[in-house]
Amino acid sequence: MFARLKKQLKYIRNARVAAHVGTDSTLDGFLELRSPGAVIRIGASCQISGHLVAHRTGSFLEIGNNVLVNAATLIDCCHEIRIEDDVLISYECIIADGDSHCLDPSRRARDLPAWRAGREKDWTGIGGAPVVIRRGAWIGARAIILKGVTVGQGSIVGIGSVVTKDVPEMTIVAGNPARVIKCICS
Numbered sequence: 001m002f003a004r005l006k007k008q009l010k011y012i013r014n015a016r017v018a019a020h021v022g023t024d025s026t027l028d029g030f031l032e033l034r035s036p037g038a039v040i041r042i043g044a045s046c047q048i049s050g051h052l053v054a055h056r057t058g059s060f061l062e063i064g065n066n067v068l069v070n071a072a073t074l075i076d077c078c079h080e081i082r083i084e085d086d087v088l089i090s091y092e093c094i095i096a097d098g099d100s101h102c103l104d105p106s107r108r109a110r111d112l113p114a115w116r117a118g119r120e121k122d123w124t125g126i127g128g129a130p131v132v133i134r135r136g137a138w139i140g141a142r143a144i145i146l147k148g149v150t151v152g153q154g155s156i157v158g159i160g161s162v163v164t165k166d167v168p169e170m171t172i173v174a175g176n177p178a179r180v181i182k183c184i185c186s
Contacts, residue, residue, distance in 0.1 A: 059078060133150075
């Protein structure tokens with residue numbers, strides 16, 4: 001399976017970690033697995049053109065079936081990110097489930113040396129919470145979705161929005177911070 005991934009991907013780091021790619025999925029972005037205990041699962045019939053990163057042992061990034069992750073989008077998984085079926089994620093988005101670095105500058109100073117030496121950094125005290133994007137959601141270009149957010153089924157996140165709180169299903173949110181613009185209930 002990794003031979004197939006290497007053919008399709010421009011960059012794989014640490015190929016000994018668990019990865020699964022469903023049938024008829026196209027991967028022409030970047031897949032970066034930074035720890036032997038990280039897991040990335042991609043469903044069937046997906047187009048992944050962005051950059052997927054699973055940082056640490058226990059990181060779990062799951063993408064359902066028929067999902068688009070467009071170019072220059074970063075999905076940055078420190079803990080857990082789940083993207084359900086039929087989701088469209090436009091270009092240059094950021095989806096992050098963690099803070100990535102400690103608030104203490106003396107501890108942060110150790111992160112780069114650990115990275116350069118190929119070691120996993122100390123994740124103690126670094127905040128994070130799962131991100132879930134429900135079935136049929138559409139994330140507009142340059143939107144940012146932060147830790148702990150669930151985007152409801154069928155919802156739309158407007159271009160350039162910064163989502164810091166849950167998005168109800170079948171709504172449009174926009175702005176910084178994102179707020180409900182209208183319901184798209186049928």
